[in-house]
Amino acid sequence: MPFLITAFCGGVLFLLSLRPYEKAQTYLKVAFMDNNNVIPQSEGIAGLNIVQTDIDTDFAGETFEKGEVVYPEYGTQYAVVECESADIFAPVYWGGGSELLELGGCNTPSSVPAGGEGNTVISAHVNTFFAGLDKVKTGDKVTVYTDYGRFTYKVTELISFNASDKKYLKKGTRDILTLYTCERDLLAESDKRTGCICELEKREFYTEAKGDAADEE
Amino acid sequence: MKSKVSAAVSALVSILMVFAIIGSAGVIFADRIYTPEFFTEQVERSDTYVNAYNSLMKGFEDNYSVSDIPSEVYEKAFSDEWMRDAVNEKIHSAFEGREADIDMSAAEESITEYFEEYARENHVMKDETYEKKLAESVTWTKKTALNAADVYRFDVMEKAGILGKLSSYADLARKCIWMCIGGAAVLLIILILLRQPVYWTGTALFAAGLLMGIPAAAVLLTGMIQRFSVKEYTTYNLVTVFLGNVTDMVMITGVAMAAVGAALIVTGIVIGQRRISDKKN
Numbered sequence: 488m489p490f491l492i493t494a495f496c497g498g499v500l501f502l503l504s505l506r507p508y509e510k511a512q513t514y515l516k517v518a519f520m521d522n523n524n525v526i527p528q529s530e531g532i533a534g535l536n537i538v539q540t541d542i543d544t545d546f547a548g549e550t551f552e553k554g555e556v557v558y559p560e561y562g563t564q565y566a567v568v569e570c571e572s573a574d575i576f577a578p579v580y581w582g583g584g585s586e587l588l589e590l591g592g593c594n595t596p597s598s599v600p601a602g603g604e605g606n607t608v609i610s611a612h613v614n615t616f617f618a619g620l621d622k623v624k625t626g627d628k629v630t631v632y633t634d635y636g637r638f639t640y641k642v643t644e645l646i647s648f649n650a651s652d653k654k655y656l657k658k659g660t661r662d663i664l665t666l667y668t669c670e671r672d673l674l675a676e677s678d679k680r681t682g683c684i685c686e687l688e689k690r691e692f693y694t695e696a697k698g699d700a701a702d703e704e
Numbered sequence: 705m706k707s708k709v710s711a712a713v714s715a716l717v718s719i720l721m722v723f724a725i726i727g728s729a730g731v732i733f734a735d736r737i738y739t740p741e742f743f744t745e746q747v748e749r750s751d752t753y754v755n756a757y758n759s760l761m762k763g764f765e766d767n768y769s770v771s772d773i774p775s776e777v778y779e780k781a782f783s784d785e786w787m788r789d790a791v792n793e794k795i796h797s798a799f800e801g802r803e804a805d806i807d808m809s810a811a812e813e814s815i816t817e818y819f820e821e822y823a824r825e826n827h828v829m830k831d832e833t834y835e836k837k838l839a840e841s842v843t844w845t846k847k848t849a850l851n852a853a854d855v856y857r858f859d860v861m862e863k864a865g866i867l868g869k870l871s872s873y874a875d876l877a878r879k880c881i882w883m884c885i886g887g888a889a890v891l892l893i894i895l896i897l898l899r900q901p902v903y904w905t906g907t908a909l910f911a912a913g914l915l916m917g918i919p920a921a922a923v924l925l926t927g928m929i930q931r932f933s934v935k936e937y938t939t940y941n942l943v944t945v946f947l948g949n950v951t952d953m954v955m956i957t958g959v960a961m962a963a964v965g966a967a968l969i970v971t972g973i974v975i976g977q978r979r980i981s982d983k984k985n
Contacts, residue, residue, distance in 0.1 A: 488715070489965070493911035496915060497915055500915060518933055519933065588766075589766075612769040669769050669770045671772050673771075673822050
């Protein structure tokens with residue numbers, strides 16, 4: 488009898504809760520939708536996997552003009568950017584956000600990796616990795632080293648724009664590198680950004696593109 | 705025939721008692737949970753004061769490259785104690801339906817002092833740009849700090865109309881407490897008049913206990929609470945601890961009621977058997 492009454496009352500409660508559950512279902516699904524059960528361990532965004540890589544900046548082997556650009560995983564350090572004239576030598580991570588900006592420059596995933604077709608957009612903090620960006624002049628050389636190649640750019644334009652203006656951050660069709668940071672001045676507008684646009688001068692891939700290697704054979 | 709009718713009526717009363725018991729437990733929980741004291745207790749249990757303070761300081765550090773104001777300026781203005789007072793004030797003001805009265809004078813003083821020192825060292829005129837930038841920095845700091853202290857996101861809930869609804873449901877629950885308990889008492893009296901209170905009360909308690917305990921246990925075992933989508937550390941920690949404690953309360957109450965109910969059922973059966981053997985003798 489107790490189990491019978493339990494089953495009967497359970498059935499009644501189930502039927503009564505159908506309607507409220509339907510109304511609350513969407514909110515519950517949104518509020519509890521993490522199926523991977525990621526548990527944040529400390530400040531920051533849980534689930535961000537940061538990978539640091541040892542990039543070779545002294546590659547002396549054979550290089551090729553054509554090759555394959557490797558798209559990295561979000562949070563991976565995939566390059567090093569160097570500009571000797573501005574004393575810039577910084578690791579570059581694929582992604583964005585405060586955790587990655589603390590570790591180096593960030594290559595916006597909506598742009599392309601270095602050496603790719605289109606605009607490679609890299610930003611970094613003005614008080615750390617891009618402290619010397621304001622010393623950059625047109626004609627300066629900028630090199631980006633990756634695991635799949637080395638890419639040389641030349642500064643062609645100095646830029647200044649508002650944080651809400653995305654025109655310099657679009658992928659576009661020109662093979663360029665855009666470096667930018669905040670304009671740091673206590674009395675300056677906090678949403679002002681400054682940087683430079685660099686034209687791609689030389690692509691040096693460490694492995695030949697598969698199509699070209701087959702043609703040679 | 706008479707005993708079959710009596711048993712049927714007792715079963716019906718027992719079913720009604722299940723709902724009365726669950727209803728009473730629900731309104732008592734709502735009355736206990738929807739209080740500033742309970743909310744504050746959960747904040748203490750989940751180390752939220754420390755987490756919120758650390759999160760606030762990290763936010764100021766991260767903003768240094770944009771604002772050019774070093775974190776030391778903010779460290780003079782904000783402390784663990786300030787965060788504790790601010791969080792508690794935010795919770796109490798949300799329940800009392802008033803604006804939070806949080807002291808931000810130290811922040812304004814510290815930032816103004818930094819700006820004045822900057823102006824002195826760099827020979828900057830205190831013109832319109834200076835005043836505008838100072839006002840912006842103070843406003844942003846106040847907004848960021850108040851946001852960090854609002855650990856339960858009461859402002860967001862209020863804008864979405866959720867806080868109002870929760871308050872009205874809690875008021876309704878409080879009004880219904882005595883109705884539910886009174887209803888359960890009336891049903892108990894009926895069972896006493898039917899001369900079978902122990903067994904049928906036990907049945908009602910057992911059923912109510914299982915219907916509360918099993919779903920709560922299922923929520924805990926499936927890890928549903930850990931699937932909370934907001935992965936920002938302070939909020940995630942607080943919400944999961946809060947929901948975990950509430951679910952634990954429901955489960956423990958359910959299990960206890962089921963155990964008491966089972967004991968009463970056994971006692972009722974034993975009493976029944978004795979009555980039958982006394983009648984035979």
